[in-house]
Amino acid sequence: MRILNIIAQKPMSTGSGIYLTELVRVMAEQGHTQGVVAGVYKEDVVNLPDSAKFYPVYYNSPELPFNIFGMSDEMPYESSRYCDMTRDMEEKFKKAFLTVIERAVEEIKPDIILCHHLYLLTSLVRERYPRTKVYGFCHNTDIRQMGKHNLERDYIIENVRKLDRIFAPQKAQADEVVKAYGVEEDKITLVGIGYNQSIFNAVGRTEEKSVKRLLFTGKVAEKKGVMSLLRCLNKLDIPEDKLELTLVGGAGNEEEYGIIKELAKNCKYKVEFTGRLTPLQVADRYRSSDIFVLPSFFDAIPLVVIEALACGMKVVVTTLPGVPEFFANNAPEANIRYVKLPTLVNMDEPVKEELPEFEARLAKAIAESINDESKANADCVSKLSWENILKKVLE
Incomplete structure (x- = not known):
């Protein structure tokens, strides 16, 4: 055609x-x-x-x-x-x-x-x-x-x-x-949505047993939940040298990015900012990390969640509309924990007064994922592919 x-x-x-x-x-x-x-x-x-x-x-x-x-x-x-x-x-x-x-x-x-x-x-x-x-x-x-x-x-x-x-x-x-x-x-x-299986896979996956590595990929911004993520980590009862967070992605806006940098300084765990990376570099980060965290306040089906699962990660994500149902139907074996969203106004802005409770729920889900000794199943998303999507489009 x-x-x-x-x-x-x-x-x-x-x-x-x-x-x-x-x-x-x-x-x-x-x-x-x-x-x-x-x-x-x-x-x-x-x-x-x-x-x-x-x-x-x-x-x-x-x-x-x-x-x-x-x-x-x-x-x-x-x-x-x-x-x-x-x-x-x-x-x-x-x-x-x-x-x-x-x-x-x-x-x-x-x-x-x-x-x-x-x-x-x-x-x-x-x-x-x-x-x-x-x-x-x-x-x-x-x-x-x-x-x-x-x-x-x-x-x-x-x-x-x-x-x-x-x-x-x-x-x-x-x-x-x-x-x-x-x-x-x-x-x-x-x-639905697909992922590039030649890039995002668990081949060569490594895990550091002594340190749990959290990873966020996306726009480093408040509406992606990054501020709440940084605040919630201080609620965790895990030794400071046993946990670290990496934030992969560009800034939403400079003012917010400055606030996020300050929150990272005040976080009791090590926080790394990588900036934007190529897909191959992102896949390498997935394969060397343990838990993918996406506390976003607004999203469709986040592609980054599928890519992280394909690389053998556990996932913590918010209850974005339709997302739990999508993964229940398309990747029922995925190791995912869902965090209930706060009330939102203007479609993507959390009610400030509800953030402390939201952040407590987020911290609890992260702790549960850290303490979960089961292995993530990288094959759980194998049927989600761009080829299948294109087939539906062209039909």
């Missing part, structure tokens, strides 16, 4: 970017002709298969004289927020992307267009190409944008409803799509 993939932000950062990149990789392996339109900076290095033609849309350029608009308000790179988009910025955004997309469509002549995020750019594509098959992927952050402000709300809803099909990771997101956009249920296909 001839396929055009479109995303308004970087294709090599954050969960949705990795999702696109992995699908492109599998499509290339299967011999499909494809192009990729994505928003990047001129200095970015984009790793896509040689057979996939890349059509960059450059931010911080004369055409787009501002930072990338990120689907999260805080991205692991310099970014703008959709809630701050002015009419002038919107017009420049539309013109820059549609100019590049029109060239890509003319050259690729796609049978289908795959758009990531049920938001502004996907709506533009649907409107511009009414006779082409246009499918949209929900990545959860699009639903959050719809719930937090009113940028082009009616326009987005109208065009998302006109998509030929919508792919959602699981039923919890499908239900939210129905509620947010008024889409008919039978227009949504649940596709």
